[in-house]
Structure formats: structure tokens, C-alpha cells
Amino acid sequence: MKLLIKIKYLIFWLVVYSVLYAYLQTCCEYHFYFIEQNQLFQNTWFYVAEHLSQPGGLALICSEFLVQFFLLPYAGAAITAALLTIAGGLTFLLVKRIAPKADCLALCLLPVVTLLFMHFNFNYLPYGTVAYLLTLLVLYAVVHIQGFTVRFIAHLLSVMLLFCLAGPVFMLYALIATVYELLFQSPRRYLVILLLGEGVLIGALSVYFAINGEYRLAFLPDGYYHTKLIPHSVIYYSWCSLLLIVLSAYFLQNRKPVSRKRLLVETSFFLIAVAALLHWGITTFSNKQAEIVKRLDYYSRTEQWDQILQHCQGSLSNYLHICHVNLALMQKGELGDKMFSYDQRGPEGMVINWNKTTSVSVLLSDIYFAMNLVAPAQEMAFEAYISVIGEGNPRILKRLVQTNLIYGAYPVAEKYISILENTVCYRDWAKAHRRFLYRDDEVANDPLLGAKQRLLMPVSTLSLLKGIDIELQHLAENNPSDHTSIVYAGALYLLLKDVQAFQSLIEQYFGTSALPSLPVPFQEAVILLAENTPAYWERFRIANEVVQRFSEYKKQVLAGSRKGNANALPGSLLRSFGNTYWFYYMFK
Structure with missing residues (x-):
């Protein structure tokens, strides 16, 4: 009889565990990946002894030991x-x-x-x-x-x-x-x-x-x-x-x-x-909205750019979502051509306002790094690291390793590499980057680090006092072959609807190695700049398809205006022209 009762209790708690696991894995999977980034357990006796000497040390060490495995699929929900x-x-x-x-x-x-x-x-x-x-x-x-x-x-x-x-x-x-x-x-x-x-x-x-x-x-x-x-x-x-x-x-x-x-x-x-x-x-x-951000954060950290774009179709109202979209487009080299294929809501969707939180600091560090602005990327990494809730953030440590290697600050990079080498899940990455220490040639030949190093500004851009757009132009001036910087600057001007600054930019750089041709949204903006001056379009080699599409767009706008149906006009144009700069400029 007692055995049957014990079996009943055991079955009950197994059912409880199964229900909890199923719910957590289904609804909170990316929450655990996010939590893992806020704590950094180091497998050293010194680290353990240091924490055990503090009140609550045993519980803290045990929890950090478990949380480090949240990086693994299914482990967070199971634990x-x-x-x-x-x-x-x-x-x-x-x-x-x-x-x-x-x-x-x-x-x-x-x-x-x-x-x-x-x-x-x-x-x-x-x-x-x-x-x-x-x-x-x-x-x-x-x-x-x-x-x-x-x-x-x-x-x-x-x-x-x-x-x-x-x-x-x-x-x-x-x-x-x-x-x-x-x-x-x-x-x-x-x-x-x-x-x-x-x-x-x-x-x-x-x-x-x-x-x-x-x-x-x-x-x-x-x-x-x-x-x-x-x-x-x-x-x-x-x-x-x-x-x-x-x-x-x-x-x-x-x-x-x-x-x-x-x-x-x-x-x-x-x-x-x-x-x-x-x-x-x-x-x-x-918080379902927060869960979406955690999912995008995970995709960004693991460089699953297509997954980000796939999960951000349709209307977007959260700047964090839009920033992840534009970051993904940057990383894929498609920002200039496809930015308006996704919902844009202004310049904050390119570079979100900094609110001093860890998550926004991490995102800004990624954005600046993608823009080749290494100093601001490093600054945001520092800000993220000091605001993290736990003992450290491995993602930020990796960024600090990268930026210090780029700058040749090898002793600092070595310090961060040593910390990551004490972890279970990031040890291999750290060991792979140890080979760059005190080896300028290895850094210069690396596809990522070397490319960023060659684009370094002669003067620090740590605080971006002159504005991101100016710093991006300086990058292009110092590195004429850097095509991406001008595209990013132009994209910012388009989102700001600053057509005069955009016009100055393309007139200065079009035809150079920094901007040999205009992406489609840039061509659409040129038509908007000089709607009644086709000769100006020819200067920038505007494609016939873009010109024909503008004619159709203008035709539908005028038709809608004559009918006195201005309120319904955005909805009627959205399906056919929602991915154009003209639609963004008029209705967003």
C-alpha cells in the first residue's frame, strides 16, 4: 500500500515536471538564451572561493553553474x-x-x-x-x-x-x-x-x-x-x-x-x-513582446540574419525590432536595396536611442560594429558590461576582445580572452582568438578583424560628437573603397527625410569607388528630389524600371486625390508601393 502511494506521488511530480518543461520550452525558449548572457560562470577555484566567501555564495555558485548550460538547446527549460x-x-x-x-x-x-x-x-x-x-x-x-x-x-x-x-x-x-x-x-x-x-x-x-x-x-x-x-x-x-x-x-x-x-x-x-x-x-x-526581442537578440548573436528578416515581416512598431531588421540587412549587404521592403519608422530604426540598459547597449555595439565604427562599438560594449545584472556578459567580452585586437591593445584583449577561457561554452572561441595576440600580421590577414582595422579613423570617434552620418563620411574619405559607409549614411538621411543632405551626399560620392551606383531606394529619392527634371535623373543613371514605377505611383496618387479619398490613399498604395521610398516619404 505504501509503495502504491509513493508511486502515486512520484507520478504526480513527474507530470508536474513534464507540464512545466513543455510550457517553458514552448513559450520561453529564447528567454533562457537571454538569461545565460547575463551571468558568466568561470571554472576556476579562485572564482568559486571568491564567491563562497560572500553571503549566499553557495547558492549563487550553484545557480551560475546551472545557468551556463542555458546556452544549450532545451537545457534552460529542463533545468x-x-x-x-x-x-x-x-x-x-x-x-x-x-x-x-x-x-x-x-x-x-x-x-x-x-x-x-x-x-x-x-x-x-x-x-x-x-x-x-x-x-x-x-x-x-x-x-x-x-x-x-x-x-x-x-x-x-x-x-x-x-x-x-x-x-x-x-x-x-x-x-x-x-x-x-x-x-x-x-x-x-x-x-x-x-x-x-x-x-x-x-x-x-x-x-x-x-x-x-x-x-x-x-x-x-x-x-x-x-x-x-x-x-x-x-x-x-x-x-x-x-x-x-x-x-x-x-x-x-x-x-x-x-x-x-x-x-x-x-x-x-x-x-x-x-x-x-x-x-x-x-x-x-x-511578456510576449519581450520574448520577441529575446528571439531576435538570439538570432543576432548567432548571426542568423535570415531568421530575423523572416520573423519581422509586416507592420513593425517596436524600434528594437526594426533595428534588428536593419542590422540584419547591413550584415547581408542588402540595406541600401531592401530597407524599405520592411516597415521603417524613422532614424531610430537604424540607430536606436541609448537608454543605458544592457540590451540596448549590446544592440548599439553590434550596429556600430557593423557600420565599421569600432570606437563607439567598444564604448557601448563597456557600457553594457558595467550594467549587466550578473558577473559578466560573454557576448560583450567577445566584442571587447575583437575591438582591442583591432586597436592592437593586446594586453587588454588577453585579459578578456583569459576570462572566456575559464568558461565551458566559450573556451574554444577564446582559444581561437589567442593566436591574434601580439601578432599584427595575423590580425591584418583576418577577414573580419583586418577589414575593420584598415577602416580605423585616424582620430577617435568615441562620442560621435559630429553625428553618425559625418563619421560615416569620414570613413569613406579615409577609405575610398569603403562602399558600405556611404550607403549607411544615405540610408540615415532617407529615414530622416533630409533630402538636402542626401542630395549633397550623392552629388559628392556618386561615381566614385565609395558609391559607383545607386541602390533602388536612392534612385527613388533622386526622382523625388527633381521630379520635373529628368536630365538630373540621367546624371545618376536612374533605371527605366524605377522611372516607369514612379509614373504609375504618381498616377495613382493623383487619381486618389481627385476622388477626394485622401484618407484611403495610403491603404490603396500600400500593396503596390509600400516598399518604395516615395511611400515612406509621403505617409510615414
């Missing part, structure tokens, strides 16, 4: 589902210890669900979930101790132990242990108040000696969140749910056995309640 399922299983064991006869599987899903909500947020560190598991494990072990005196001493030691190994959860443990001893009327139970006193003293001293910067980081789960941000109240739900479960277990311990029918009704009710909570949490705390 996170396992952590959440273990949280539910340990909660169940704790409840069975308090109330052996209680059948409360559904109730034990509360920590699973509430912790899941936090994992939707990329500012939350999985470190918090690992710390939660350590708390449950210690609680389960200590409540098995029979004698109050020994158990009380174990409580005192556990509070200190959890502070050292798991961080702020020591206060959760102190609270739960106090409630447990008071509820069960242990002899000399008034002594357990000392547990709260011990917790307050430890937390206060950690702030006083600057181990923790703020009291909320010392006592609350805020310590498992981005330290510069204030988390949503959902971060407290898992702590509150554990307290609620312990209280429920106390009231269930002496409950008389109920009929199977009533048990089925109660279990169904709890499952429905948990399902409703889960639905509310997913609707409230998961």
Missing part, C-alpha cells in the same frame, strides 16, 4: 522545470512531516507557481530559487529533530548557515522556524523569538559593515533581483506561500480522514484555484 519541481517536492515532504495524514499535493504547488512567475523576469536571478531550495532542505532536516533543545540549537545554527550559503532567505527560515515552534507549543517556545532577533542582528550587521548595500537586499528577496531596480511585489509571493503552507499544515495535522469523494472534490478545488492563479500570473507577468 528550470527541475528546480521548480524540486521546490514543490521538498514543500510536500515538509508538509508530510508536519501533517503526515494530510493529502495536500495541490497546496504544495503554490511555491512552484509563484517561483515560476519570477522566472519570467530577466532581472531575477535563478540564485533566488536555489536559495529557496536550500531553505526547504534545511527546514525539512531540522524539523525531524525530536528534542527541543537540540532542535533550537539547530535553528540558531541554520539561520547563520543560510545567511552564509544562501543569502536573504535566512530571514525566511527564521520566520518559518519561529512560527513552527510557536504553533506546535514546544517547551520553552518563547526562546524561539531569539531566532528573529538573530536574523535581524545578522542582517543589520551585514548592512553596517557594507556586506549588503541596503536593508531590503539583506532581509528580503530583493537580494535576488537586479540591485539597482525595485522588484514587483510578485517576488514576495513564494515566501508568503511557504508561510501559508506551514500554517495550513498545522491546521490539517489533526484532521479526521474524509471520504474519497470529498477528498476528490477538495483536491479538484485546489487544482482549479492553482490553475486560475497560474493563468493570472502568466497573463500578468509573462
Whole structure:
């Protein structure tokens, strides 16, 4: 009979794990790739020892060790589902210890669900979930101790132990242990108040000696969140749910056995309640728009440019999406010809405004690097690295390696290479780039690094004081064979609708090696510049197909205007001319 019950419980938690894994893999796949970039675990004894010497070090090291594998397909969902399922299983064991006869599987899903909500947020560190598991494990072990005196001493030691190994959860443990001893009327139970006193003293001293910067980081789960941000109240739900479960277990311990029918009704009710909570949490705390950005970020990092373009068809209203589209077109060498085949919304879609966040800094670094503006790319990489939530960002370290190799700053590049060599997933990349150190000839002959190095400006463009367009023109002046810089500058002018600057640009560079011919959108802009001067078109060798298409466009515009149907005009023109600069200039 006992074996059948154990099998039932095992099947239940296997089902929970399977459901969690299926959901996380289906809906949050790219979230895990994104999370992996915010933490950098180094496989060295020095790194491990340094972290273990800090409060919460063991939980942090364990979580970083697991997160490094989020880079692998399916691993993020599998590991996170396992952590959440273990949280539910340990909660169940704790409840069975308090109330052996209680059948409360559904109730034990509360920590699973509430912790899941936090994992939707990329500012939350999985470190918090690992710390939660350590708390449950210690609680389960200590409540098995029979004698109050020994158990009380174990409580005192556990509070200190959890502070050292798991961080702020020591206060959760102190609270739960106090409630447990008071509820069960242990002899000399008034002594357990000392547990709260011990917790307050430890937390206060950690702030006083600057181990923790703020009291909320010392006592609350805020310590498992981005330290510069204030988390949503959902971060407290898992702590509150554990307290609620312990209280429920106390009231269930002496409950008389109920009929199977009533048990089925109660279990169904709890499952429905948990399902409703889960639905509310997913609707409230998961962010589908953010998931799209994470997907595009992953495609950009892995250089899957066609995937970016495939997922950004149709109307686009998010500048992050448009920036990824234009970055993909840059990398494919198709920006000049195909930029208006995708929804454009102004110059911010080419170079998004910097808001000092890690994700935008990373994107800007990629954009500047694609534009051959190495100094701004390096600057944004630095900004991203100092704002990252965890111990480092491997993608940014790789960019810093590249830029320092290009500049010949080999000692700096070597420092970053050494860090990446200490990782599991980036070791091979780092070793491959070590061959460039102190070897100018190797850098010069590399297709990527050498090409960027030859385009370096004689004067630093770190702050882009004169504007990106001017810096791009300077690149072309210093490197007459650099075709891409002028195309990027022209594309910016088109998005700005600055036709005068565009006209000056093409008149200066057309026919040179920097701009031997005009991309189709540039030709369309030339017609717009001199609609009634065909001789001007001939100067730039405007294709007959472009001229004929403009005639048809103008014809439809005039026809729509005569009918007095101006509001419907954009919609009627979109299908046939939505990919032209004329449409962008008039209606966007």
C-alpha cells in the first residue's frame, strides 16, 4: 500500500515536471538564451572561493553553474522545470512531516507557481530559487529533530548557515522556524523569538559593515533581483506561500480522514484555484513582446540574419525590432536595396536611442560594429558590461576582445580572452582568438578583424560628437573603397527625410569607388528630389524600371486625390508601393 502511494506521488511530480518543461520550452525558449548572457560562470577555484566567501555564495555558485548550460538547446527549460519541481517536492515532504495524514499535493504547488512567475523576469536571478531550495532542505532536516533543545540549537545554527550559503532567505527560515515552534507549543517556545532577533542582528550587521548595500537586499528577496531596480511585489509571493503552507499544515495535522469523494472534490478545488492563479500570473507577468526581442537578440548573436528578416515581416512598431531588421540587412549587404521592403519608422530604426540598459547597449555595439565604427562599438560594449545584472556578459567580452585586437591593445584583449577561457561554452572561441595576440600580421590577414582595422579613423570617434552620418563620411574619405559607409549614411538621411543632405551626399560620392551606383531606394529619392527634371535623373543613371514605377505611383496618387479619398490613399498604395521610398516619404 505504501509503495502504491509513493508511486502515486512520484507520478504526480513527474507530470508536474513534464507540464512545466513543455510550457517553458514552448513559450520561453529564447528567454533562457537571454538569461545565460547575463551571468558568466568561470571554472576556476579562485572564482568559486571568491564567491563562497560572500553571503549566499553557495547558492549563487550553484545557480551560475546551472545557468551556463542555458546556452544549450532545451537545457534552460529542463533545468528550470527541475528546480521548480524540486521546490514543490521538498514543500510536500515538509508538509508530510508536519501533517503526515494530510493529502495536500495541490497546496504544495503554490511555491512552484509563484517561483515560476519570477522566472519570467530577466532581472531575477535563478540564485533566488536555489536559495529557496536550500531553505526547504534545511527546514525539512531540522524539523525531524525530536528534542527541543537540540532542535533550537539547530535553528540558531541554520539561520547563520543560510545567511552564509544562501543569502536573504535566512530571514525566511527564521520566520518559518519561529512560527513552527510557536504553533506546535514546544517547551520553552518563547526562546524561539531569539531566532528573529538573530536574523535581524545578522542582517543589520551585514548592512553596517557594507556586506549588503541596503536593508531590503539583506532581509528580503530583493537580494535576488537586479540591485539597482525595485522588484514587483510578485517576488514576495513564494515566501508568503511557504508561510501559508506551514500554517495550513498545522491546521490539517489533526484532521479526521474524509471520504474519497470529498477528498476528490477538495483536491479538484485546489487544482482549479492553482490553475486560475497560474493563468493570472502568466497573463500578468509573462511578456510576449519581450520574448520577441529575446528571439531576435538570439538570432543576432548567432548571426542568423535570415531568421530575423523572416520573423519581422509586416507592420513593425517596436524600434528594437526594426533595428534588428536593419542590422540584419547591413550584415547581408542588402540595406541600401531592401530597407524599405520592411516597415521603417524613422532614424531610430537604424540607430536606436541609448537608454543605458544592457540590451540596448549590446544592440548599439553590434550596429556600430557593423557600420565599421569600432570606437563607439567598444564604448557601448563597456557600457553594457558595467550594467549587466550578473558577473559578466560573454557576448560583450567577445566584442571587447575583437575591438582591442583591432586597436592592437593586446594586453587588454588577453585579459578578456583569459576570462572566456575559464568558461565551458566559450573556451574554444577564446582559444581561437589567442593566436591574434601580439601578432599584427595575423590580425591584418583576418577577414573580419583586418577589414575593420584598415577602416580605423585616424582620430577617435568615441562620442560621435559630429553625428553618425559625418563619421560615416569620414570613413569613406579615409577609405575610398569603403562602399558600405556611404550607403549607411544615405540610408540615415532617407529615414530622416533630409533630402538636402542626401542630395549633397550623392552629388559628392556618386561615381566614385565609395558609391559607383545607386541602390533602388536612392534612385527613388533622386526622382523625388527633381521630379520635373529628368536630365538630373540621367546624371545618376536612374533605371527605366524605377522611372516607369514612379509614373504609375504618381498616377495613382493623383487619381486618389481627385476622388477626394485622401484618407484611403495610403491603404490603396500600400500593396503596390509600400516598399518604395516615395511611400515612406509621403505617409510615414
